Amino acid sequence: MFKAKVVVVGSPESGKSVLSNFLGDQTDISQSRYHPTVGVRVLEFETPVDNGRTFTNMDIELWDCSGNENYEGCWPAMAYKADGVVIACDAYKSSDLQAVENLYSYFVANRGLKPTQCLIYASCKNKEAKTLKSPVASVPIMIGSTDKNSEDLRDAFKKFLQRIYGKLADSRDKEELQMMS
């Protein structure tokens, strides 16, 4: 079974922990009060992924990282061997949207990851989902909130995992070919 490390990064209070709990099915955790994440929290779960022919299970290690700048020293450890990156921002905060490009450079472009291994999450919390262009043109954006757009968010995340699966399967095939030659 493939195992993927997916990191969730972005400005403080942008909705990373609420999204991570939602994706990891941590339904018992309250969304109403804000508890800043201390450092990083790792959620592990197994999820079915459509590999083009059938469904196969994939192990996900979801790293819900703090957005506090005090933890920037931990970025190398957070980014280390990540297979996918979710960049969260508050859709209504222009400073959050501006921060996305820098996070994309650090966690995706400079790590040799492809835009397909990234997903931007513009969180609208309790407000209406607004129309937004992706701050990084080549990267898909999911817009909304876990309570109002739950199905859309699950779909976008599923497609994102499918792209990561494709990348991992390609790398494995290349390694196997190299071993045979």
Ligand SMILES: Nc1nc2c(ncn2[C@@H]2O[C@H](COP(=O)(O)OP(=O)(O)OP(=O)(O)O)[C@@H](O)[C@H]2O)c(=O)[nH]1
């Ligand atoms: N209604 C609603 N509120 C949300 C949603 N996402 C975030 N919020 C609100 O925003 C607060 C902050 O969200 P968190 O997920 O804790 O923020 P974070 O990005 O993890 O913040 P740090 O850990 O400090 O980096 C939550 O306590 C909620 O009040 C959502 O999908 N719906």
Ligand SMILES: [Mg+2]
């Ligand atoms: Mg958090």
